[in-house]
Amino acid sequence: MLYDRTAAKLFGVALRILGNRHDTEDAVQEIYIKVWQRAASFEATGASPMSWLIAIARNHAIDRLRSRRVAHEDVSGNETVADDAPTPEAHAIAAGERERIDHCLGELPEDRSSAVQAAYLDGASYQELAERFSVPLNTMRTWLRRSLIQLRECLES
Amino acid sequence: MSDQTLPKTPRDDDSVLAAEYVLGVLGAEERIALQARIDRDPDFARHVEAWENHLAGLNTAFDEVEPPAHLKDALERRLFTNIDSAPQAGLARIWNSVRFWRAGAFAATAALALLAIVTLREPPSPPATGETLLASLVTEQGNTRFVVLYDSSAQTLRASLVEGDTPAASDYELWFVPAASGGAPISLGLIGGEGEKAPHVPANLQGDFTDGATIAISLEPAGGSATGSPTGPVVAAAPVKKI
Structure with a gap:
């Protein structure tokens, strides 16, 4: 069944972003309910099924994180900025996608590459990124936007 | 700090905004506003989709973490129990029309496509003794959805209102x-019934309750x-499909 084949990955996504198991358990249930409800929209997208599921999981976890009233007491407790360890479960297709994004991230200055990954993987907001990299908020915005344009050019080439 | 001017074409503005959304760096209000925009602006939705694909390569960095066993039970309870919800005032009209059949069949097809593709990509599962049949049904307005699952080996039918x-009083x-034209429908029970x-699935129907x-x-x-x-009105109909 869908759940058995995908739950460990989606649980891992939500746990990394939310940082605690209690929230993650709630979030993962809500994620699967959304998946059921949105199954009809899947055909319209060109994404792979796993990417589509992870996108739903990330969006849900980030929405939940952003709506927490007490905002992130301890940012430093959650600071796995980049994960260099190769992941054994990576499939061939995913490995190819990973190679491409790694190549393009490698063309960015190292701190900007780290900022992009911290946002995507840990759900860091602009505010948190600015604190983490000790730059003003507006500087972080400019950095990241410019990095995204550069990334897009590399990924689309 | 800004030593270079950012390009200002509309494509870039929307594409970068979509990237910021996908990356997740924006605040709660901005995210809600953009989610509404995704629903009504197909061009913007395409930017979001493009960025989801661009960044999907990072997904290998998320480690798999085995969820606790009770999570699946809790999810099943939520999916397959009729939630005792407050009666909804001013319920939208429900039509009895052939269009429901199409809507229901479409949703079922999509749900099946998803399950089938995910299943195909994954390692083969141990041979099943029976088959599992699924139908996903949705009303024409799309605001009420049902999922029906039948396990032919255990002969269990589960039906749930998922949205x-x-x-009230219904x-x-x-x-x-x-399948035979003119055959009268046979009751399979109530959603949430006890x-x-x-x-x-009544014993005499089990041979017919197939893909x-x-x-x-x-x-x-x-x-x-x-x-x-x-x-009463038929609100949804769909074929069950083997998964």
Whole structure:
């Protein structure tokens, strides 16, 4: 069944972003309910099924994180900025996608590459990124936007 | 700090905004506003999709973490139990029309495509002794959805309202629609029903309840149809498909 084949990955996504198991358990249930409800929209997208599921999981976890009233007491407790360890479960297709994004991230200055990954993987907001990299908020915005344009050019080439 | 001016074409503005959304760096209000925009602006939705694909390569960095076993049980309870929700005032009109059949069939196809593709990509599963049949049914307005699952080896039928409410003093009743034209629908119980009203496939139907069989849901007075045939409007219908 869908759940058995995908739950460990989606649980891992939500746990990394939310940082605690209690929230993650709630979030993962809500994620699967959304998946059921949105199954009809899947055909319209060109994404792979796993990417589509992870996108739903990330969006849900980030929405939940952003709506927490007490905002992130301890940012430093959650600071796995980049994960260099190769992941054994990576499939061939995913490995190819990973190679491409790694190549393009490698063309960015190292701190900007780290900022992009911290946002995507840990759900860091602009505010948190600015604190983490000790730059003003507006500087972080400019950095990241410019990095995204550069990334897009590399990924689309 | 800004030593270079950012390009200002509309494509870039929307594409970068979509990237910021996908990356997740924006605040709660901005995210809600952009989610609404995704629903009504196909061009923006395409930017979001493009960025989801661009960044999907990072997904290998998320480690798999085995969820606790009770999570699956809790999820099943939420999916396969009729949530006792407050009656909804001013329930939208429910039509009885052929368009429901199309809507229901479409949703079922999509749900199946998803399950099938995910299944195909994954390692083969141990051979099943029976088959599992699934139907996903949605009303024409799209605001009420049902999922029906039948396990032929255990002969268990589960039916659930996954979105929307049951109107006051009413029940949703599940029907088997015989393939032969003119065959009268046969009740399969009530969604959320208990005892003899619980969803079930009668013994004499088990041979016919197979891949492609059509089921329908009607809105009945509380406790279900008293006549043995649907008395209220058929709100959704779809074939069950093997998964």
